[in-house]
Amino acid sequence: MRFVIYGAGAIGGTIGARLHLAGEEVVLIARGAHLDAIRERGLRFRTPGGEHLLRIPAAERPADVDWRPGDVVLLCMKTQDTAAALADLERRAGPDIPVVCAQNGVENERLAARRFRRVYGMLVALPATHLEPGVVTASGAPLSGCLHAGRFPAGVDDTIRAVCRALDGAGFRSDAVPDVMALKYRKLLLNLGNGVDVLLGGSSWGAGGAVGRFLERLRAEGEAAFRAAGISAVSPDEYRERVTAHYRSVPVAGEQRSGSSTLQSVLRGHTVTEVDYLNGEIVMLGMLHGVPTPANRIVRELAARVAAEGRGPGHLTIDELERLAGAPQYLQ
Known part of the structure; x- marks a missing residue:
């Protein structure tokens, strides 16, 4: 082979x-x-x-x-x-x-x-x-x-x-x-934060618990869309047992990992990213099955715009992102 x-x-x-x-x-x-x-x-x-x-x-x-x-x-x-x-x-x-x-x-x-x-x-x-x-x-x-x-x-x-x-x-x-797709659907929920990584930049991840709460909101929308679509994902506990229990990320030559794969794409100057197939997957499922997905919709739109315009990460605060996600056009 x-x-x-x-x-x-x-x-x-x-x-x-x-x-x-x-x-x-x-x-x-x-x-x-x-x-x-x-x-x-x-x-x-x-x-x-x-x-x-x-x-x-x-x-x-x-x-x-x-x-x-x-x-x-x-x-x-x-x-x-x-x-x-x-x-x-x-x-x-x-x-x-x-x-x-x-x-x-x-x-x-x-x-x-x-x-x-x-x-x-x-x-x-x-x-x-x-x-x-x-x-x-x-x-x-x-x-x-x-x-x-x-x-x-x-x-x-x-x-x-x-x-x-x-x-x-x-x-x-x-x-x-x-059941590889059930594992991949759970990983998809974990990857919904990649677009947030692009929008906030690495320096914003220590902003108290606000970022964590927003990530929970993204994943809750994803879980709701999965339920409506009849999609099975392994549980968080099962994912930990089968996947994350076997490795951890450690510094290499004193350097920490440089953010998510999506952020790395933006840092390399790519003008199109995978958010359309991460947050965008949840948005599409929500549209097909009548589930509101405002947080995922705003993250997809803004992260795609940041990449397309070549602006680089870190142009929003978590407070601004939460405010935008509550705008009427995203709550429909």
């Missing part, structure tokens, strides 16, 4: 690096200055246990990969880039290639299922940072994180069992599970 990591940023870079260090065959697909740095100097992989400079084969696009039987693709890009990536992948690798969606949110599996016969969901609980070309920092310890996976929409098979065995031997907790 060869692992083709499509999107070698923080998540994909960490997965690819760990598999490579464990002796698995890996190909990275990256772009721009990040790809140039990997090709010229290798992938600089920083962890709590030390730093590695890894010479991993890297390609710019699926057309540059010598596809062969036994390849498995791990999609690791942000959801806003998934549709175009899948179209390119199908043209080059065909619809029979196994596609594992190692991504936040729940839209990627739906997009992949339109084109590919074997689609898998993967829970990604993995603290990592990618802000500099050619450099990925994985801050999880004692394991790098949890990567439970299963067939979409449910079940397991020999392919995903083999994928999980390889990951489990490469520094992750990775189980082949039949």
